[in-house]
Amino acid sequence: MNKDELRHAWESFAEKNDFMLNPDSGHVGMIMDGLLANERDFGLKLCPCRLRDGSRKRDLELLCPCNFKTHDTWKKEGRCWCGLFVRRG
Numbered sequence: 001m002n003k004d005e006l007r008h009a010w011e012s013f014a015e016k017n018d019f020m021l022n023p024d025s026g027h028v029g030m031i032m033d034g035l036l037a038n039e040r041d042f043g044l045k046l047c048p049c050r051l052r053d054g055s056r057k058r059d060l061e062l063l064c065p066c067n068f069k070t071h072d073t074w075k076k077e078g079r080c081w082c083g084l085f086v087r088r089g
């Protein structure tokens with residue numbers, strides 16, 4: 001998947017939701033680079049901001065987009081842990 005395809009997939013994911021892709025394109029670009037490096041190294045689109053422990057269970061938790069509405073950062077600050085997705089409005 002190239003960067004344009006990834007951005008499109010993220011935008012589609014956020015469409016019609018109460019969150020959107022972070023309007024800070026530089027920040028999104030950094031996350032994108034980290035995620036694509038993880039895909040290259042581990043074969044999975046893993047969150048670039050959180051640590052793996054090598055277990056399958058943890059890798060499944062780290063697949064991006066994750067279930068970020070369970071995170072404290074969503075409840076307190078309206079964003080996923082990495083700030084890739086932010087609350088609308």
Ligand code: SF4
Nearest residue numbers: 047064066080081082
């Ligand atoms: S915290 Fe954000 S960047 Fe990390 S996996 Fe979840 S949605 Fe993706």
